[in-house]
Amino acid sequence: NGDEMRAWYDFQFHSERGSSDDVQASADQIRLIIDQQLDAGIQSHRIILAGFSQGGVIALHTALRLQHRLAGVIAISTYLHDPQGLETERHDENLALPIFMGHGQGDPMIPIMRAATARENLIRLGYDVTWQDYPMAHQVCLEEIEDIAIFIRRIL
Secondary structure (H helix, E strand, O other), X not given: OOOOOOXXXXXXXXXXXXXXXXXXXXXXXXHHHHHHHHHOOOOHHHOEEEEEOHHHHHHHHHHHHOOOOOOXXXXXXXXXXOHHHHHHHOOHHHOOOEEEEEEXXXXXXXXXXXXXXXXXXXXXXXXXXXXXXXOOOOOOOHHHHHHHHHHHHHHX
16 A cells, blocks of 8 residues: 555555455465474464454464464454355364454454444354454554453463
8 A cells, every 4th residue: 555564565555455366375384383283293273363454364364264273363453354255164173263353442443343344244153252342443462461361271
């Protein structure tokens, strides 16, 4: 979009979508890191993918298509990239993947309805989604961090 900043992919603020090629390239990088952890002896069911905003998009996109069973996903202030593609691309290993989604009620970057639509798509596909929203904008708050800690203790 012309603005220079750190990003997982070029984010189009008006369309709320990233390039599928860019999202996939970032997911491929995360898969390489996961493979390194597996090679180092970490069991896949002890790995949690987590991300905020674009990082949440990449965490969801990667985890739901991954051939290794993960412990869970933490997706903060984010949305689901290509929900139609997920229906055919998702991997059986992570059909029961626990997902925590947290979102600011006043998020101007990714409106809460976009996240709620992602949540509904995930639930429709059978995923175990824990949802919390908070009186904040595009940020993280202490209550959310506490809820994430509870989620992590539950899944590990």
